Amino acid sequence: MKTDYITSDPTLPPYLVLPQFLLNLDVRFTAKEVYAILLDMVLNSEVAQTDQQGRRYLAFYNKIIAEIIDRTPSTVAQSLRELEDVGLVEKKLIALHTPYHIYIKLPIVENEP
DSSP states (O other): OOOOOOOSSOOOOSOOOOOGGGTTOSSOHHHHHHHHHHHHHHHHOTTOEEOTTSOEEEEEOHHHHHHHHTOOHHHHHHHHHHHHHTTSEEEEOOSTTSOEEEEEOOOOOOOOO
16 A cells, blocks of 8 residues: 655545544444444435435445445444444334335534533
8 A cells, every 4th residue: 555644735535434422432343333334324425315304314235334344244233233222323124125224313412501
């Protein structure tokens, strides 16, 4: 891999944003990685769709994310369960033999008085 120094006007390669709230979250790193990918997809991708309430979601099979992170679909499923358990992901089954609708959530930032 060729490298170069960062200057005052860098050209950044494609990257994922890892939200700071994930750093202290009690989930495996793979779940954090999956969340970062899902967040990027729902915010910056043409594959994201919008439901009748205006909420954006993704419809995909675990195999797609598994290929991106070089893991198995069952690892992705486990990561999604972890993210569901902490409230950052909500899966809705619309019909049999179709992908789940995956809603990616953000934590609510409460204003301290």
